[in-house]
Amino acid sequence: MAGQQHDSSFSNPVIQWIDTRLPIFTMMxxxxxxxxxxxxFNYFWNFxxxxxxxxxxxxxxxxLLAMNYQPNTLLAFxxxxxxxxxxxxxxxxxxxxxxxxxxxxIVTYIHMFRGLYYGSYKYPxxxxxMLGVVILLVMMATAFMGYxxxxxxxxxxxxxxxxxxxxxxxxxxxxxxTWLWGGFSVDNPTLNRFFSLHxxxxxxxxxxxxxxxxxxxxxxxxxxxxxDVKSPQDTVPFHPYYTAKDxxxxxxxxxxxxxxxxxxxxxxxxxxxxxPANPLQTPADIVPEWxxxxxxxxxxxxxxxxxxxxxxxGSLLILFVLPWLDTSRVRSARFRPVYRQLIWVWxxxxxxxxxxxAHKPEGIWVVLSRVCxxxxxxxxxxxxxxxxxxEHPLPLPDSISRPVIGGGGGPLPGGAxxxxxxxx
Amino acid sequence: xxxxxxxxxALLLGGLAAAPTLAxxxxxxxxxxxxWEGPFGTFDLAAAQRGFQVYSEVCSACxxxxxxxxxxxxxIGLSLQEITAIAAAVTVPQGVDDQGQPKEGPATPxxxxxxxxxxxxxxxxAENGALPPDLSVIVNGREGHADYIYAILTGxxxxxxxxxxxxxxxxxxxxPGHQIAMPQxxxxxxxxxxxxxxxxxxxxxxxxxxxxxxxxxxxLVERKQIGWRVVLFLVVMTGLTYAVKRKVWAxxxx
Numbered sequence: 001m002a003g004q005q006h007d008s009s010f011s012n013p014v015i016q017w018i019d020t021r022l023p024i025f026t027m028m029x030x031x032x033x034x035x036x037x038x039x040x041f042n043y044f045w046n047f048x049x050x051x052x053x054x055x056x057x058x059x060x061x062x063x064l065l066a067m068n069y070q071p072n073t074l075l076a077f078x079x080x081x082x083x084x085x086x087x088x089x090x091x092x093x094x095x096x097x098x099x100x101x102x103x104x105x106i107v108t109y110i111h112m113f114r115g116l117y118y119g120s121y122k123y124p125x126x127x128x129x130m131l132g133v134v135i136l137l138v139m140m141a142t143a144f145m146g147y148x149x150x151x152x153x154x155x156x157x158x159x160x161x162x163x164x165x166x167x168x169x170x171x172x173x174x175x176x177x178t179w180l181w182g183g184f185s186v187d188n189p190t191l192n193r194f195f196s197l198h199x200x201x202x203x204x205x206x207x208x209x210x211x212x213x214x215x216x217x218x219x220x221x222x223x224x225x226x227x228d229v230k231s232p233q234d235t236v237p238f239h240p241y242y243t244a245k246d247x248x249x250x251x252x253x254x255x256x257x258x259x260x261x262x263x264x265x266x267x268x269x270x271x272x273x274x275x276p277a278n279p280l281q282t283p284a285d286i287v288p289e290w291x292x293x294x295x296x297x298x299x300x301x302x303x304x305x306x307x308x309x310x311x312x313x314g315s316l317l318i319l320f321v322l323p324w325l326d327t328s329r330v331r332s333a334r335f336r337p338v339y340r341q342l343i344w345v346w347x348x349x350x351x352x353x354x355x356x357x358a359h360k361p362e363g364i365w366v367v368l369s370r371v372c373x374x375x376x377x378x379x380x381x382x383x384x385x386x387x388x389x390x391e392h393p394l395p396l397p398d399s400i401s402r403p404v405i406g407g408g409g410g411p412l413p414g415g416a417x418x419x420x421x422x423x424x
Numbered sequence: 425x426x427x428x429x430x431x432x433x434a435l436l437l438g439g440l441a442a443a444p445t446l447a448x449x450x451x452x453x454x455x456x457x458x459x460w461e462g463p464f465g466t467f468d469l470a471a472a473q474r475g476f477q478v479y480s481e482v483c484s485a486c487x488x489x490x491x492x493x494x495x496x497x498x499x500i501g502l503s504l505q506e507i508t509a510i511a512a513a514v515t516v517p518q519g520v521d522d523q524g525q526p527k528e529g530p531a532t533p534x535x536x537x538x539x540x541x542x543x544x545x546x547x548x549x550a551e552n553g554a555l556p557p558d559l560s561v562i563v564n565g566r567e568g569h570a571d572y573i574y575a576i577l578t579g580x581x582x583x584x585x586x587x588x589x590x591x592x593x594x595x596x597x598x599x600p601g602h603q604i605a606m607p608q609x610x611x612x613x614x615x616x617x618x619x620x621x622x623x624x625x626x627x628x629x630x631x632x633x634x635x636x637x638x639x640x641x642x643x644l645v646e647r648k649q650i651g652w653r654v655v656l657f658l659v660v661m662t663g664l665t666y667a668v669k670r671k672v673w674a675x676x677x678x
Binding site for chain 2: 039040078081084085091092095236240241244245247248250251252254255258259261262263265266271272273274275401
C-alpha cells in the first residue's frame with residue numbers, strides 16, 4: 001500500500017482532493033463548525049474571540065509599521081512622525097496599533113475575569129488556565145518592548161525603570177541588567193533588541209494561543225452554570241450559533257476601538273512620549289501605560305526594592321497555582337454566595353491598585369496601595385483556600401438544559417444540533 | 425554604579441530648571457475655545473494661516489519645527505504657488521557641493537522647515553544655556569495641551585515682590601516653577617496681520633496655538649471624517665449581526 005487517504009466527506013472536488021491528502025477542512029469542520037458548545041454562554045464568552053481578532057489586527061498593523069520604522073536611537077522618534085505624516089494612512093495604521101495594545105489588555109482582562117468569576121480555571125481546565133497565564137506574560141513583555149520603540153521620554157525612562165528592577169536581585173542582578181541593556185545604560189543596543197523581540201514575541205503568542213485553544217477543544221468550554229455538559233441537548237454546534245453571537249460582540253468591540261482610534265487616539269497615552277528621549281532629563285513622574293498600573297502600585301507599595309519586585313512578579317505567578325489554591329469544587333460564582341461577593345472586593349482592590357499606580361507614592365496613596373496589595377494576596381492565599389471549606393454552595397442544577405427549579409429547557413427542535421438527539 | 429547614578433541624578437536636578445514637565449505648583453491653565461475640539465471639530469484655517477505668520481515672524485527665530493515640510497502647508501489651505509513662494513524665501517542647508525563644502529540654497533516645497541540652529545550646542549550657546557524645544561508636536565507633548573501653550577504665551581507677568589528670580593529667567597504664571605528661560609515672545613501689535621484681525625497678544629497666541637495644534641495633528645480632520653463613516657458602518661453592521669444572531673438562536677431554548 002502506498003499509504004492511506006483520509007476519508008473526506010466534502011463534495012467540492014478541489015476541497016476533497018486537498019482534504020483526502022491533508023484533512024485540514026475536516027479538522028476545521030470538527031473544531032469550528034460542529035464543535036459542541038454549551039448553549040448557555042453569556043456575552044462574557046465573546047472575549048476569547050475578541051482577543052484573537054485584536055491579535056490579528058496587531059500583527060497586521062505591526063508588520064506594516066515595521067516597514068517604515070527605524071530602530072535606531074537617532075532616527076526612531078522621527079521615523080514615527082514620518083509614519084504619522086508622510087506614509088499613506090500611516091496615522092491610521094499607527095493609531096490602530098497604539099490603541100490596539102490597550103484594547104488587547106481590556107479584552108484579556110475581561111476574559112480573565114470571566115475565568116475567575118465562573119471558575120474556568122478549575123478541574124479539568126487547569127492547564128488551559130496556566131497556558132492563559134503564559135499568554136498574559138508574553139503579552140506584557142511584548143507590550144512593554146513595543147512602548148519603548150517610539151523612543152519618547154516615557155519610552156526611555158519606562159525602559160530604564162523596568163529593566164532596573166532586575167538589579168534588585170543580589171549578586172546576579174546588576175550583570176543581568178547589563179546583559180538586558182547590551183551596555184551600561186538603555187541605549188541603541190537595547191532599542192535594537194527590543195525591536196527584534198517585539199517582532200518575535202507575537203508569533204510566540206500565536207503558538208501559545210494555539211495550545212490554549214487546543215487544550216480548550218480537548219476539555220470543552222466552561223459555562224455560566226459551571227456544571228459539566230451532560231447530554232447533547234446541553235450544547236449547540238459552534239457554527240452558526242456562536243459564530244453569529246461572536247460577530248455581534250466583534251462589531252460592538254470594533255465600535256469602542258474605533259471611538260478611541262478616530263476621536264481620542266492619544267487619550268490613553270502620556271504627553272511625555274511626544275518629547276524625544278533624553279537621558280539627561282528625568283520626567284517628573286515615570287508612569288507606565290494604564291494596563292501595568294496595578295503591578296506598578298504593588299511594586300511601589302513596599303519600601304524594600306527586592307521585596308517589591310518579588311511581590312510584583314508574585315502577583316502574576318500566583319495565578320499559575322490558582323487552580324490548587326481554590327479548594328471549592330463548585331465552579332460558577334452563581335452558586336457560591338460568599339465568593340460571589342468577595343470576587344468583587346478583589347476587583348475593587350485591583351482597580352484601587354491601578355489608581356494608586358497613577359499617583360506618586362506619597363501620603364494616602366502609600367496606605368491605600370498597601371491595603372490593596374495585602375487584599376490582593378489575601379484573596380488568593382487565605383480566602384480562596386479557606387472559603388472552599390467553609391462556604392455552603394447553593395444546590396447545582398441537574399444539567400444545562402434543566403435548571404434546578406422549574407423544568408424549562410426542553411429538547412432542541414430539529415436542525416438546531418448536528419448531533420442525534422437523546423430523550424431528556 | 426550607584427555612585428554614578430547619584431551623580432546622574434544630581435545633574436538631572438540641575439538641568440531641570442527649564443524642564444517643561446517639572447511638577448511644581450502651577451495653576452491649571454484656563455480652558456479656551458478651540459475650533460478643532462469635539463467629534464466634529466475642524467481647524468479654523470484662517471487662524472492657522474495667521475498662526476503660521478506668527479510662527480514665521482516670531483517663534484521661528486529660536487524654535488524649530490523639524491517634523492514639518494513646506495508642502496504640508498497645503499493642510500492649512502495654502503496653494504502650491506504660495507507654498508513655493510514661502511519656501512523660496514528661506515535658505516536651507518542643501519548637502520555638500522563638488523568640493524565637499526556645506527552648501528545652502530533656497531528651499532522647495534519638499535524641504536524640511538528651516539531650523540534656526542544647526543544643533544543643540546549652538547542653540548544653547550545663543551539662548552543663555554536654554555534649549556528652545558521643537559514645536560512640531562508640542563501641543564500633544566504637554567499636559568493641558570493647547571490650553572497650556574496658550575496660557576504660557578499669555579502668562580508672562582512681573583514676579584511677585586517676594587519671589588526671587590534667577591538671572592536671565594522670566595516670570596510666567598503658568599510655567600511649572602514660574603521661571604522660564606523664554607522671554608515674553610508676543611507683544612500687542614507685533615505681527616502685521618493682513619486680514620484686519622486685531623493683533624493683540626491674546627489673538628496672536630490663539631492663532632499660533634491653532635497653527636501648532638494643526639502641525640501636531642495634521643491628520644485630525646481626515647481622521648474624524650473617516651471615523652464617522654467607520655462608526656456609522658459599524659452601527660449598521662452591529663444591528664444586522666444582532667438580527668442574524670436572534671434569528672439563528674430563535675429555535676434554541678436557552
